[in-house]
Amino acid sequence: MRIGVPKEIKNHEYRVGLTPDSVREMIAHGHDVWVETQAGSGIGADDAAYEAVGATILATAREVFDVAQMIVKVKEPQAVERAMLRPDHILFTYLHLAPDGDQTADLVKSGATCIAYETVLGARGGLPLLAPMSQVAGRLSVIAGAKALEKEAGGSGVLIGGVPGVAAGKVVVIGGGVVGAHAITMALGLGADVTVLDRTVDVLDDLSKTFGSSLRTVYSTKAALEQYVLEADVVVGAVLVAGAAAPKLVTAEMVKRMKPGSVLVDVAIDQGGCFETSKATTHSDPTYIVDEVVHYCVANMPGAVPRTSTYALNNATLPFALALADKGAEKALLEDPLFLPGLNVHKGQITCEAVAVALGYDYVEPATALKATNAAAA
Numbered sequence: 580m581r582i583g584v585p586k587e588i589k590n591h592e593y594r595v596g597l598t599p600d601s602v603r604e605m606i607a608h609g610h611d612v613w614v615e616t617q618a619g620s621g622i623g624a625d626d627a628a629y630e631a632v633g634a635t636i637l638a639t640a641r642e643v644f645d646v647a648q649m650i651v652k653v654k655e656p657q658a659v660e661r662a663m664l665r666p667d668h669i670l671f672t673y674l675h676l677a678p679d680g681d682q683t684a685d686l687v688k689s690g691a692t693c694i695a696y697e698t699v700l701g702a703r704g705g706l707p708l709l710a711p712m713s714q715v716a717g718r719l720s721v722i723a724g725a726k727a728l729e730k731e732a733g734g735s736g737v738l739i740g741g742v743p744g745v746a747a748g749k750v751v752v753i754g755g756g757v758v759g760a761h762a763i764t765m766a767l768g769l770g771a772d773v774t775v776l777d778r779t780v781d782v783l784d785d786l787s788k789t790f791g792s793s794l795r796t797v798y799s800t801k802a803a804l805e806q807y808v809l810e811a812d813v814v815v816g817a818v819l820v821a822g823a824a825a826p827k828l829v830t831a832e833m834v835k836r837m838k839p840g841s842v843l844v845d846v847a848i849d850q851g852g853c854f855e856t857s858k859a860t861t862h863s864d865p866t867y868i869v870d871e872v873v874h875y876c877v878a879n880m881p882g883a884v885p886r887t888s889t890y891a892l893n894n895a896t897l898p899f900a901l902a903l904a905d906k907g908a909e910k911a912l913l914e915d916p917l918f919l920p921g922l923n924v925h926k927g928q929i930t931c932e933a934v935a936v937a938l939g940y941d942y943v944e945p946a947t948a949l950k951a952t953n954a955a956a957a
Protein backbone atom coordinates (compact mmCIF):
# COMPACT_ATOMS: atom_id res chain seq x y z
CA MET A 580 0.00 0.00 0.00
CA ARG A 581 1.05 3.62 -0.53
CA ILE A 582 1.36 5.32 2.87
CA GLY A 583 1.53 9.11 3.38
CA VAL A 584 2.79 10.99 6.42
CA PRO A 585 2.07 14.75 6.29
CA LYS A 586 3.62 17.28 8.66
CA GLU A 587 1.21 18.13 11.49
CA ILE A 588 -0.20 21.65 11.20
CA LYS A 589 -2.22 22.13 14.40
CA ASN A 590 -0.93 24.98 16.60
CA HIS A 591 2.40 23.94 18.17
CA GLU A 592 1.88 20.30 17.25
CA TYR A 593 5.31 18.71 16.87
CA ARG A 594 4.42 15.00 16.89
CA VAL A 595 4.45 12.95 13.67
CA GLY A 596 2.31 9.99 12.58
CA LEU A 597 5.18 7.56 11.89
CA THR A 598 8.73 7.59 13.28
CA PRO A 599 11.60 6.47 11.00
CA ASP A 600 11.59 3.10 12.85
CA SER A 601 7.88 2.66 12.05
CA VAL A 602 8.49 3.60 8.41
CA ARG A 603 11.22 0.95 8.28
CA GLU A 604 8.68 -1.67 9.48
CA MET A 605 6.18 -0.54 6.83
CA ILE A 606 8.79 -0.83 4.10
CA ALA A 607 9.89 -4.26 5.39
CA HIS A 608 6.24 -5.33 4.89
CA GLY A 609 6.48 -4.31 1.23
CA HIS A 610 4.74 -0.91 1.44
CA ASP A 611 5.86 2.45 0.01
CA VAL A 612 6.03 5.50 2.27
CA TRP A 613 5.98 9.21 1.36
CA VAL A 614 6.79 11.76 4.08
CA GLU A 615 6.30 15.54 3.88
CA THR A 616 9.57 17.43 4.28
CA GLN A 617 10.36 18.32 7.91
CA ALA A 618 7.46 16.17 9.20
CA GLY A 619 9.78 14.66 11.82
CA SER A 620 11.74 17.77 12.74
CA GLY A 621 9.87 18.12 16.06
CA ILE A 622 11.14 14.73 17.23
CA GLY A 623 14.66 15.27 15.94
CA ALA A 624 14.15 13.06 12.85
CA ASP A 625 15.27 14.97 9.76
CA ASP A 626 14.43 14.11 6.15
CA ALA A 627 17.69 12.13 5.85
CA ALA A 628 16.57 9.84 8.71
CA TYR A 629 13.40 8.96 6.76
CA GLU A 630 15.29 8.58 3.48
CA ALA A 631 17.78 6.26 5.19
CA VAL A 632 14.97 3.77 5.92
CA GLY A 633 13.55 4.00 2.39
CA ALA A 634 10.91 6.75 2.50
CA THR A 635 10.52 9.34 -0.25
CA ILE A 636 10.39 12.99 0.88
CA LEU A 637 7.82 15.28 -0.74
CA ALA A 638 7.72 19.07 -0.59
CA THR A 639 4.03 19.59 0.26
CA ALA A 640 1.10 17.96 2.06
CA ARG A 641 -0.84 18.13 -1.22
CA GLU A 642 1.68 15.79 -2.89
CA VAL A 643 1.52 13.41 0.08
CA PHE A 644 -2.30 13.28 -0.02
CA ASP A 645 -2.26 12.88 -3.81
CA VAL A 646 0.08 9.88 -3.86
CA ALA A 647 -1.10 8.04 -0.71
CA GLN A 648 -3.85 5.48 -0.22
CA MET A 649 -3.54 5.68 3.59
CA ILE A 650 -2.73 8.86 5.54
CA VAL A 651 -1.23 8.32 9.00
CA LYS A 652 -1.39 11.40 11.25
CA VAL A 653 -1.61 12.40 14.90
CA LYS A 654 -4.20 15.16 15.24
CA GLU A 655 -7.63 15.44 13.68
CA PRO A 656 -7.35 16.73 10.09
CA GLN A 657 -7.55 20.51 9.89
CA ALA A 658 -9.87 22.13 7.31
CA VAL A 659 -7.19 22.39 4.59
CA GLU A 660 -6.29 18.73 5.11
CA ARG A 661 -9.95 17.65 5.02
CA ALA A 662 -10.30 19.35 1.64
CA MET A 663 -7.60 16.99 0.27
CA LEU A 664 -9.33 13.74 1.34
CA ARG A 665 -10.73 11.42 -1.35
CA PRO A 666 -13.24 8.54 -1.18
CA ASP A 667 -10.43 6.00 -1.66
CA HIS A 668 -8.37 7.36 1.26
CA ILE A 669 -7.94 5.60 4.59
CA LEU A 670 -7.33 8.17 7.34
CA PHE A 671 -5.77 6.82 10.56
CA THR A 672 -5.41 9.42 13.35
CA TYR A 673 -7.11 10.98 16.39
CA LEU A 674 -10.50 12.42 15.37
CA HIS A 675 -12.54 13.38 18.51
CA LEU A 676 -15.65 13.89 16.36
CA ALA A 677 -18.45 14.11 18.98
CA PRO A 678 -17.79 17.76 19.89
CA ASP A 679 -16.73 18.76 16.34
CA GLY A 680 -19.64 19.11 13.91
CA ASP A 681 -17.61 20.88 11.20
CA GLN A 682 -14.95 18.19 11.02
CA THR A 683 -17.58 15.44 11.04
CA ALA A 684 -19.50 17.06 8.18
CA ASP A 685 -16.30 17.36 6.12
CA LEU A 686 -15.29 13.73 6.75
CA VAL A 687 -18.78 12.55 5.77
CA LYS A 688 -18.58 14.63 2.59
CA SER A 689 -15.11 13.30 1.74
CA GLY A 690 -16.34 9.70 1.41
CA ALA A 691 -13.06 8.54 3.03
CA THR A 692 -12.64 5.69 5.51
CA CYS A 693 -11.76 7.45 8.78
CA ILE A 694 -10.45 5.39 11.68
CA ALA A 695 -10.02 7.11 15.06
CA TYR A 696 -7.25 6.07 17.43
CA GLU A 697 -9.37 6.96 20.44
CA THR A 698 -12.17 4.44 19.89
CA VAL A 699 -10.09 1.29 19.21
CA LEU A 700 -10.61 -1.20 22.06
CA GLY A 701 -8.00 -3.24 23.97
CA ALA A 702 -7.96 -6.97 24.71
CA ARG A 703 -7.56 -6.15 28.40
CA GLY A 704 -10.21 -3.38 28.26
CA GLY A 705 -9.47 0.31 27.93
CA LEU A 706 -8.48 2.31 24.88
CA PRO A 707 -4.95 1.23 23.91
CA LEU A 708 -4.34 3.92 21.25
CA LEU A 709 -5.51 6.71 23.56
CA ALA A 710 -3.73 5.40 26.66
CA PRO A 711 -0.15 6.47 25.83
CA MET A 712 -1.24 10.07 25.18
CA SER A 713 -3.44 10.00 28.27
CA GLN A 714 -0.37 8.98 30.28
CA VAL A 715 1.54 11.96 28.88
CA ALA A 716 -1.36 14.42 29.30
CA GLY A 717 -2.07 13.21 32.83
CA ARG A 718 1.53 13.84 33.86
CA LEU A 719 1.63 17.20 32.06
CA SER A 720 -1.67 18.30 33.64
CA VAL A 721 -0.12 18.65 37.08
CA ILE A 722 2.93 20.49 35.72
CA ALA A 723 0.55 22.88 33.89
CA GLY A 724 -1.59 23.29 37.01
CA ALA A 725 1.44 24.00 39.21
CA LYS A 726 2.72 26.66 36.77
CA ALA A 727 -0.74 28.28 36.53
CA LEU A 728 -0.86 28.57 40.34
CA GLU A 729 2.06 31.01 40.13
CA LYS A 730 1.07 34.63 40.75
CA GLU A 731 2.43 35.75 37.38
CA ALA A 732 -0.02 33.41 35.63
CA GLY A 733 -3.04 34.69 37.56
CA GLY A 734 -2.83 31.95 40.17
CA SER A 735 -3.17 32.24 43.91
CA GLY A 736 0.57 31.93 44.54
CA VAL A 737 0.48 28.50 46.21
CA LEU A 738 3.46 26.14 45.67
CA ILE A 739 1.77 22.86 44.82
CA GLY A 740 3.87 20.74 47.19
CA GLY A 741 4.15 23.34 49.98
CA VAL A 742 7.28 23.36 52.17
CA PRO A 743 7.84 22.03 55.69
CA GLY A 744 5.62 24.11 57.97
CA VAL A 745 3.31 25.37 55.17
CA ALA A 746 0.46 23.23 53.80
CA ALA A 747 0.67 21.75 50.32
CA GLY A 748 -1.80 22.68 47.55
CA LYS A 749 -4.97 20.63 47.13
CA VAL A 750 -5.19 18.78 43.82
CA VAL A 751 -8.56 17.28 42.89
CA VAL A 752 -8.66 14.82 39.99
CA ILE A 753 -12.08 14.10 38.45
CA GLY A 754 -11.97 10.76 36.62
CA GLY A 755 -9.53 8.10 37.77
CA GLY A 756 -8.73 6.42 34.44
CA VAL A 757 -5.41 6.68 32.60
CA VAL A 758 -5.14 10.52 32.69
CA GLY A 759 -6.30 10.50 36.30
CA ALA A 760 -3.84 7.85 37.49
CA HIS A 761 -0.90 9.62 35.86
CA ALA A 762 -1.98 13.01 37.23
CA ILE A 763 -2.13 11.41 40.68
CA THR A 764 1.39 9.96 40.27
CA MET A 765 2.78 13.42 39.49
CA ALA A 766 0.76 15.29 42.11
CA LEU A 767 1.74 12.88 44.89
CA GLY A 768 5.34 12.97 43.67
CA LEU A 769 5.35 16.75 44.03
CA GLY A 770 3.97 16.46 47.56
CA ALA A 771 0.44 17.77 46.92
CA ASP A 772 -2.67 16.87 48.93
CA VAL A 773 -4.50 14.68 46.37
CA THR A 774 -8.13 13.59 46.03
CA VAL A 775 -9.62 11.58 43.16
CA LEU A 776 -13.32 11.33 42.32
CA ASP A 777 -14.79 8.68 40.03
CA ARG A 778 -18.23 7.21 39.61
CA THR A 779 -16.96 3.63 39.31
CA VAL A 780 -16.15 2.00 42.64
CA ASP A 781 -13.76 -0.52 41.04
CA VAL A 782 -11.69 2.36 39.67
CA LEU A 783 -11.40 3.89 43.15
CA ASP A 784 -10.57 0.47 44.57
CA ASP A 785 -7.69 -0.06 42.10
CA LEU A 786 -6.31 3.45 42.72
CA SER A 787 -6.49 2.92 46.46
CA LYS A 788 -4.50 -0.33 46.14
CA THR A 789 -1.91 1.39 43.94
CA PHE A 790 -1.41 4.61 45.89
CA GLY A 791 -2.36 3.57 49.43
CA SER A 792 -3.36 6.03 52.12
CA SER A 793 -1.55 8.98 50.54
CA LEU A 794 -4.47 9.27 48.07
CA ARG A 795 -8.02 10.26 49.12
CA THR A 796 -10.60 8.38 46.98
CA VAL A 797 -14.15 9.75 46.79
CA TYR A 798 -17.24 8.41 45.02
CA SER A 799 -18.34 11.12 42.61
CA THR A 800 -21.76 12.58 43.47
CA LYS A 801 -22.90 16.16 42.84
CA ALA A 802 -22.41 16.90 46.54
CA ALA A 803 -18.90 15.43 46.69
CA LEU A 804 -17.85 17.20 43.48
CA GLU A 805 -19.01 20.53 44.82
CA GLN A 806 -17.30 20.05 48.19
CA TYR A 807 -13.90 19.12 46.76
CA VAL A 808 -13.91 21.50 43.78
CA LEU A 809 -14.68 24.50 46.00
CA GLU A 810 -11.74 23.65 48.31
CA ALA A 811 -9.27 22.86 45.50
CA ASP A 812 -6.18 24.74 44.36
CA VAL A 813 -5.96 22.67 41.14
CA VAL A 814 -8.76 20.60 39.55
CA VAL A 815 -7.83 18.17 36.77
CA GLY A 816 -10.76 17.21 34.50
CA ALA A 817 -10.05 13.65 33.31
CA VAL A 818 -13.41 12.00 32.64
CA LEU A 819 -14.31 10.07 29.51
CA VAL A 820 -17.35 8.32 28.12
CA ALA A 821 -15.69 6.70 25.08
CA GLY A 822 -16.44 8.51 21.83
CA ALA A 823 -19.04 10.80 23.45
CA ALA A 824 -18.94 14.49 24.36
CA ALA A 825 -17.65 14.94 27.93
CA PRO A 826 -20.29 15.55 30.64
CA LYS A 827 -20.18 19.11 32.08
CA LEU A 828 -19.46 18.19 35.70
CA VAL A 829 -18.35 21.59 37.02
CA THR A 830 -20.93 24.30 36.29
CA ALA A 831 -20.25 27.99 35.66
CA GLU A 832 -21.97 28.69 38.96
CA MET A 833 -19.50 26.43 40.81
CA VAL A 834 -16.58 28.15 39.08
CA LYS A 835 -17.82 31.51 40.43
CA ARG A 836 -17.62 30.07 43.95
CA MET A 837 -14.12 28.55 43.59
CA LYS A 838 -11.19 30.11 45.43
CA PRO A 839 -9.70 33.11 43.59
CA GLY A 840 -6.51 32.08 41.84
CA SER A 841 -7.40 28.39 41.77
CA VAL A 842 -6.78 26.46 38.53
CA LEU A 843 -8.88 24.23 36.27
CA VAL A 844 -6.96 21.94 33.90
CA ASP A 845 -9.47 20.43 31.44
CA VAL A 846 -7.70 17.47 29.87
CA ALA A 847 -11.08 16.23 28.59
CA ILE A 848 -11.29 19.32 26.35
CA ASP A 849 -10.60 17.18 23.28
CA GLN A 850 -14.04 15.65 23.88
CA GLY A 851 -15.57 19.09 24.47
CA GLY A 852 -14.43 19.58 28.09
CA CYS A 853 -15.95 18.69 31.49
CA PHE A 854 -16.12 22.23 32.93
CA GLU A 855 -18.92 24.49 31.69
CA THR A 856 -16.53 27.44 31.34
CA SER A 857 -13.95 25.55 29.24
CA LYS A 858 -13.05 26.48 25.68
CA ALA A 859 -10.16 24.90 23.78
CA THR A 860 -6.84 26.76 23.95
CA THR A 861 -3.50 26.27 22.21
CA HIS A 862 0.09 25.85 23.38
CA SER A 863 0.87 29.41 22.26
CA ASP A 864 -1.86 30.87 24.53
CA PRO A 865 -2.78 28.04 26.89
CA THR A 866 -4.67 29.79 29.72
CA TYR A 867 -7.46 32.31 30.27
CA ILE A 868 -9.28 33.48 33.39
CA VAL A 869 -13.00 33.28 34.24
CA ASP A 870 -14.22 34.58 37.62
CA GLU A 871 -10.61 34.70 38.90
CA VAL A 872 -10.13 30.99 38.11
CA VAL A 873 -7.30 30.15 35.69
CA HIS A 874 -8.36 27.73 32.92
CA TYR A 875 -5.84 25.56 31.02
CA CYS A 876 -7.64 23.78 28.14
CA VAL A 877 -5.06 22.69 25.56
CA ALA A 878 -6.54 20.00 23.32
CA ASN A 879 -3.20 18.54 22.19
CA MET A 880 -1.18 18.57 25.40
CA PRO A 881 1.21 15.73 24.35
CA GLY A 882 2.28 17.88 21.38
CA ALA A 883 4.42 19.86 23.84
CA VAL A 884 6.67 16.85 24.47
CA PRO A 885 6.73 15.32 20.98
CA ARG A 886 9.76 13.09 21.47
CA THR A 887 8.24 11.15 24.33
CA SER A 888 4.75 11.31 22.85
CA THR A 889 5.48 10.24 19.27
CA TYR A 890 7.44 7.17 20.32
CA ALA A 891 4.79 6.19 22.90
CA LEU A 892 2.05 6.69 20.31
CA ASN A 893 3.85 4.68 17.61
CA ASN A 894 4.41 1.79 20.05
CA ALA A 895 0.62 1.52 20.25
CA THR A 896 -0.46 2.42 16.70
CA LEU A 897 2.13 0.58 14.58
CA PRO A 898 0.55 -2.91 14.73
CA PHE A 899 -2.80 -1.45 13.63
CA ALA A 900 -1.25 0.70 10.89
CA LEU A 901 0.56 -2.42 9.61
CA ALA A 902 -2.68 -4.43 9.66
CA LEU A 903 -4.42 -1.71 7.59
CA ALA A 904 -1.56 -1.58 5.11
CA ASP A 905 -1.15 -5.37 4.84
CA LYS A 906 -4.82 -6.30 4.55
CA GLY A 907 -6.67 -3.14 3.51
CA ALA A 908 -9.18 -1.40 5.77
CA GLU A 909 -12.16 -3.71 5.20
CA LYS A 910 -10.32 -6.95 6.00
CA ALA A 911 -8.23 -5.52 8.85
CA LEU A 912 -11.29 -4.09 10.60
CA LEU A 913 -13.70 -6.96 9.96
CA GLU A 914 -11.18 -9.55 11.18
CA ASP A 915 -10.55 -7.79 14.50
CA PRO A 916 -13.59 -7.02 16.68
CA LEU A 917 -11.48 -4.73 18.90
CA PHE A 918 -10.17 -2.71 15.94
CA LEU A 919 -13.62 -2.44 14.30
CA PRO A 920 -14.96 0.21 16.77
CA GLY A 921 -12.14 2.47 15.56
CA LEU A 922 -14.10 3.06 12.35
CA ASN A 923 -15.93 6.38 12.84
CA VAL A 924 -16.82 7.42 9.27
CA HIS A 925 -17.02 5.23 6.16
CA LYS A 926 -18.19 6.27 2.70
CA GLY A 927 -20.28 9.12 4.08
CA GLN A 928 -21.81 7.14 6.96
CA ILE A 929 -21.25 7.59 10.70
CA THR A 930 -20.18 4.25 12.17
CA CYS A 931 -19.50 5.33 15.77
CA GLU A 932 -22.74 5.39 17.74
CA ALA A 933 -21.62 7.99 20.31
CA VAL A 934 -20.72 10.39 17.49
CA ALA A 935 -24.03 9.80 15.68
CA VAL A 936 -25.98 10.43 18.90
CA ALA A 937 -23.97 13.56 19.81
CA LEU A 938 -24.37 15.16 16.37
CA GLY A 939 -27.76 13.85 15.21
CA TYR A 940 -26.62 11.56 12.37
CA ASP A 941 -28.02 8.14 11.51
CA TYR A 942 -25.81 5.40 12.94
CA VAL A 943 -24.70 2.51 10.75
CA GLU A 944 -22.89 -0.43 12.39
CA PRO A 945 -19.28 -0.48 11.16
CA ALA A 946 -19.47 -4.08 9.93
CA THR A 947 -22.67 -3.32 8.00
CA ALA A 948 -21.11 -0.26 6.38
CA LEU A 949 -17.95 -2.16 5.39
CA LYS A 950 -19.83 -5.20 4.05
CA ALA A 951 -22.12 -2.94 1.99
CA THR A 952 -19.02 -1.47 0.30
CA ASN A 953 -17.64 -4.97 -0.38
CA ALA A 954 -20.98 -6.07 -1.84
CA ALA A 955 -21.17 -2.98 -4.06
CA ALA A 956 -17.62 -3.60 -5.29
CA ALA A 957 -18.28 -7.30 -6.06
Ligand SMILES: NC(=O)C1=CN([C@@H]2O[C@H](COP(=O)(O)OP(=O)(O)OC[C@H]3O[C@@H](n4cnc5c(N)ncnc54)[C@H](O)[C@@H]3O)[C@@H](O)[C@H]2O)C=CC1
Pocket residue numbers: 697706709710712713714716753754755756757758759776777778779782799817818819820825826828845846847848849850877878879880881
Ligand atom coordinates in the same frame (compact mmCIF):
# COMPACT_ATOMS: atom_id res chain seq x y z
N1 LIG B 1 -6.08 17.34 26.09
C1 LIG B 1 -5.26 16.41 25.65
O1 LIG B 1 -4.22 16.69 25.08
C2 LIG B 1 -5.56 14.98 25.87
C3 LIG B 1 -6.81 14.63 26.30
N2 LIG B 1 -7.11 13.34 26.60
C4 LIG B 1 -8.50 13.11 27.06
O2 LIG B 1 -8.56 12.88 28.45
C5 LIG B 1 -9.81 12.27 28.74
C6 LIG B 1 -9.62 11.10 29.71
O3 LIG B 1 -8.95 10.03 29.03
P1 LIG B 1 -8.54 8.66 29.76
O4 LIG B 1 -8.04 8.91 31.12
O5 LIG B 1 -7.70 7.91 28.80
O6 LIG B 1 -9.96 7.93 29.87
P2 LIG B 1 -10.31 6.66 30.78
O7 LIG B 1 -11.46 5.99 30.11
O8 LIG B 1 -9.09 5.88 31.10
O9 LIG B 1 -10.79 7.31 32.16
C7 LIG B 1 -11.96 8.08 32.27
C8 LIG B 1 -12.51 7.92 33.68
O10 LIG B 1 -13.60 8.85 33.81
C9 LIG B 1 -14.54 8.23 34.67
N3 LIG B 1 -15.82 8.93 34.50
C10 LIG B 1 -16.64 8.94 33.41
N4 LIG B 1 -17.71 9.70 33.65
C11 LIG B 1 -17.56 10.20 34.90
C12 LIG B 1 -18.35 11.05 35.73
N5 LIG B 1 -19.52 11.54 35.28
N6 LIG B 1 -17.87 11.35 36.96
C13 LIG B 1 -16.70 10.85 37.42
N7 LIG B 1 -15.92 10.03 36.68
C14 LIG B 1 -16.35 9.71 35.45
C15 LIG B 1 -14.54 6.78 34.24
O11 LIG B 1 -15.08 5.94 35.25
C16 LIG B 1 -13.05 6.53 34.01
O12 LIG B 1 -12.42 6.01 35.16
C17 LIG B 1 -10.39 11.87 27.37
O13 LIG B 1 -11.33 12.83 26.94
C18 LIG B 1 -9.18 11.90 26.48
O14 LIG B 1 -9.51 12.07 25.11
C19 LIG B 1 -6.20 12.33 26.50
C20 LIG B 1 -4.92 12.62 26.05
C21 LIG B 1 -4.53 13.96 25.64
Ligand SMILES: CC(=O)C(=O)O
Pocket residue numbers: 654673709712713849878879880881882
Ligand atom coordinates in the same frame (compact mmCIF):
# COMPACT_ATOMS: atom_id res chain seq x y z
C1 LIG C 1 -5.46 12.33 22.58
C2 LIG C 1 -5.17 13.61 21.96
O1 LIG C 1 -6.07 14.35 21.63
C3 LIG C 1 -3.81 14.01 21.74
O2 LIG C 1 -2.90 13.26 22.08
O3 LIG C 1 -3.59 15.11 21.21
Ligand SMILES: [Mg+2]
Pocket residue numbers: 834835836837838839870871872
Ligand atom coordinates in the same frame (compact mmCIF):
# COMPACT_ATOMS: atom_id res chain seq x y z
MG1 LIG D 1 -14.39 33.11 42.29
